[in-house]
Amino acid sequence: MNRTCWNCKKPLIFEEFKEVNYDFSEERLKELWNNPNLEFLCCNCYTKTIREEVKKLLIKGDNIKESLESITNPTILRRYGLICFMRGKVKRAKMAYKRVLELEPSDKNTWKNLGHLYLEEGKMNKAFRAYKNALDLNIETLYDIRDYALFYKIKGNTEKAQELLGKLKILLSELSLLE
Ligand SMILES: [Zn+2]
Numbered sequence: 413m414n415r416t417c418w419n420c421k422k423p424l425i426f427e428e429f430k431e432v433n434y435d436f437s438e439e440r441l442k443e444l445w446n447n448p449n450l451e452f453l454c455c456n457c458y459t460k461t462i463r464e465e466v467k468k469l470l471i472k473g474d475n476i477k478e479s480l481e482s483i484t485n486p487t488i489l490r491r492y493g494l495i496c497f498m499r500g501k502v503k504r505a506k507m508a509y510k511r512v513l514e515l516e517p518s519d520k521n522t523w524k525n526l527g528h529l530y531l532e533e534g535k536m537n538k539a540f541r542a543y544k545n546a547l548d549l550n551i552e553t554l555y556d557i558r559d560y561a562l563f564y565k566i567k568g569n570t571e572k573a574q575e576l577l578g579k580l581k582i583l584l585s586e587l588s589l590l591e
Pocket residue numbers: 417418419420421422453454455456457458
C-alpha cells in the first residue's frame with residue numbers, strides 16, 4: 413500500500429516508518445501501515461506538530477494540570493517537562509513527568525529526571541525512590557545521573573553543582589548498599 417503524509421502529502425517509505433517506530437514489531441507495523449483508517453505524518457510534519465503542541469502548553473496559565481492530563485503523547489510531555497525544568501519551573505516539570513510515567517511507567521529517563529527535580533527541592537526520600545526506579549529499569553542510568561550537576565556548571569553556578577553532586581553521592585551510596 414502506498415502512503416503519503418496526511419499533512420504535506422509527501423510519499424512515505426515503509427523502511428523509514430520502521431526506523432522511527434523501532435519499538436514495534438515488523439508485523440504490527442505492517443498492520444498499521446495497511447490500515448486504511450489510519451493517517452500518518454512525515455518526520456518533518458510530526459516534529460512541527462509536537463513543537464506546536466508544546467508551545468500551546470507553554471503559554472497555558474493556571475489550568476495546566478488538566479491540559480497535561482488530556483495529552484496522551486509522551487513526546488510532547490517530555491519536551492514540555494524539559495523546557496520547564498530548564499526555566500526553573502519545577503512544579504510544572506514535575507507534573508509533566510508524572511503524566512509521562514502514567515503513560516509509560518518504564519521510562520527510565522523520566523524517572524531519572526523526576527529524581528533530579530525532587531533533589532532540587534530537597535525531597536531526598538522521593539528523589540531516592542525515583543532514582544531507584546530508574547536504576548531498576550536500567551543500571552546504566554547510574555552513570556548519567558551526574559549530567560544533572562553539569563547543567564548547573566554550564567549555567568555558571570558551580571556552587572549549586574557542588575551541592576547537588578554532594579547530595580547525589582549520598583543517594584548513590586545508599587542505592588549501591590541496597591544491591
Ligand atoms: Zn509531511
